[in-house]
Amino acid sequence: MIYFLDTSYLVALTHSRDQFHQEAVSISKTLIQPIRLVTTSAVLMEFANMLSSPHLRGKAFNYIQLLKNDIHTEIVCVSEEQFESGLIMFGKYHDKEWGLVDCLSFLVMKEKGITLALTSDDHFEQAGFTTLLQL
Template sequence: MILVDTGYVLALVNPGDSLHQRARAWAGAITEPLIVTEYVLWEIVNSLSLPVDRPKARAVVSSLRAASDCEVIPASGELFDAGLDLHARRPDKEWSLTDCISFVVMQRRGLTRALAHDHHFEQAGFEALLRRDPA
């Protein structure tokens, strides 16, 4: 499984994004199931909140939720607390709470790769696939 991060989805749906072509290449190359947290889905919707982007937000979230090869991890108090704990334990990093929650999910699931460009994933010991082209 590969974790989906907000930046990947935003690059994928925005042709003007500097990572759009790379995100499209990864979308075509991925053969493994995906996993995404509801926290990432919230970030996607929040990032696409302009009236012109709202239909795009709805479509991409609906698509991820309906995909048979994508597991959506529901938000929970326990997961929120685990992410908040990691956030507190790493005051030396500029990691967002959403990223910390993703890191917790990745650690628990034994995942090593994320569809992300954010160097914070690398700081946490994971591979941020969007930092390179697919092989």
């Protein structure tokens, strides 16, 4: 099964004080095998920024390294064309609170035919995807 790996899931999984931590840990144990994870360089940058405080930085760094070396994880480096398409989407939906990283994620998910998102972000549901991290 292919899952899109979003920032909120990464934060929840690695930060024990996150409100979704227990749920993220539980979900990670029940994902349908074989697992293939897809994320973007933009998501990993956002994740690193969110955990940039001195006491969390090491966790973020180590987890990104783990993902980079995991044969079941694909990290899509956002291309110039994808960035432009994401920026157009970001500017188009004035009625949404979608961030640019969200828009890039939606584009990659559509390009790869992914419907399941490991996220607590309801913006993914607004865009027509299924989110798996909920309280």
